[in-house]
């Protein structure tokens with residue numbers, strides 16, 4: 104085999120000159136970024152495009168509407184342009200004779216207070232900014248992501264520093280440029296997180312003050328453990344260095360996004376706690392989740408999501424692996440590295456489970472369909488529950504928990520999903536390399552990890568079937584099946600006052616019904632979402648009174664007469680006492696959940 108580097112230089116086509124990009128963010132705090140591009144060109148028709156499919160968003164949402172004052176010039180004279188009539192992301196012009204360099208300029212105006220700007224635009228306060236180069240460039244139509252070279256320059260306000268995984272080499276590929284967000288600010292602190300394999304990891308924190316930009320010892324210890332636990336889980340890394348970009352501020356929406364060599368994380372100051380209490384689960388999960396994507400989503404990427412250009416339509420089919428398995432592994436790492444207590448995570452799994460029950464959507468929509476429709480439905484769930492939205496994250500997560508527990512059970516606890524991870528995501532570190540995969544390879548690697556299970560059928564059953572009830576097998580195999588019973592934990596006091604799903608069949612916010620379970624007492628009585636409960640047995644309705652009445656019906660049926668919307672009445676003869684979902688240890692099954700989430704030997 105002959106490597107290109109060994110060829111005589113004359114045999115290689117000269118690399119085309121780089122596109123020079125200047126991102127002038129000196130006025131970013133005034134919510135404007137000035138962009139100038141200089142393209143090496145030849146005379147004739149040219150179409151320049153703005154990025155449409157943003158990696159990690161799984162949607163064609165590039166914020167082209169935020170471009171203003173767009174113009175082109177050559178040799179100091181304006182060049183006329185018009186937008187492509189069939190593609191609002193394309194700009195057509197004719198390069199005049201004799202012109203070798205075309206200049207493009209535009210201003211980028213971010214939408215204030217929009218979390219999407221953090222993911223793929225520009226978001227700034229008076230003291231810090233998140234700048235995504237993918238929002239600040241144009242490229243000739245059809246430019247190959249890996250073969251188009253840019254020479255970027257970034258100008259920042261005086262005294263601001265920046266952190267980014269953008270290489271410091273004179274030129275960088277379009278792919279890497281788009282994949283390298285920049286965090287900048289007046290107050291930026293860096294913390295090195297040593298790794299046993301010697302690969303550098305940096306936590307770069309921007310905040311409104313130096314004090315907030317200095318995380319407490321608990322957060323630094325968890326981050327250090329995240330770096331070491333990820334090596335144990337995946338067996339290899341696929342980058343030369345990694346930068347965790349973290350903004351701790353109240354001035355921006357909270358959000359995160361994955362990249363190959365860095366992650367974007369925006370949280371409130373103190374969102375990760377100091378180890379003395381339990382932080383919000385979403386907060387605790389953000390850094391681990393986005394980091395797992397460096398392996399699952401960036402290094403290993405479904406073929407359908409590995410576009411050659413930024414405007415090539417992508418297929419979101421395997422998002423139930425890309426996002427679903429990442430949700431699972433992220434929550435596992437979050438617990439293993441101490442960001443979130445195991446008991447709280449167990450409760451989170453239970454809440455996830457019951458939140459997935461009774462979705463009308465799952466009578467017609469498979470998880471695969473939810474993945475394929477992701478560009479249409481992301482974060483747009485609705486109270487009818489007839490459309491899936493983020494289910495590819497949370498239902499898939501419970502399926503991957505089942506896969507993990509199944510591998511442990513069938514191998515007499517010798518193997519786990521960690522072994523699959525080392526096969527599928529491990530290998531040799533060749534820097535930020537993309538290795539696309541097919542569903543067949545996924546099934547084959549599961550089979551290589553644990554032969555004797557028909558993994559193709561297993562995947563088909565979970566991701567192509569219709570099933571309105573939440574998947575309970577994972578928690579059962581993990582030794583913590585769900586039961587219905589009474590609760591005494593004060594932490595869930597609020598829930599006992601609002602959740603009547605397993606008794607009468609509805610859930611409340613105050614006295615308003617927010618959810619009705621199919622085939623329940625409530626559904627049969629014609630109660631619907633939005634109904635207001637006004638009287639209970641002739642007295643003003645209160646959640647506490649309803650709860651007490653239900654608790655009193657354990658051995659003897661109780662008549663409950665509810666007045667709805669100050670008008671009609673519905674009556675139930677209810678027997679069964681308080682029924683709330685709880686996870687309980689099944690003594691006959693090993694406590695695999697603890698083994699998984701605490702990585703006990």
Ligand SMILES: [Zn+2]
Nearest residue numbers: 392396426429
């Ligand atoms: Zn994700």
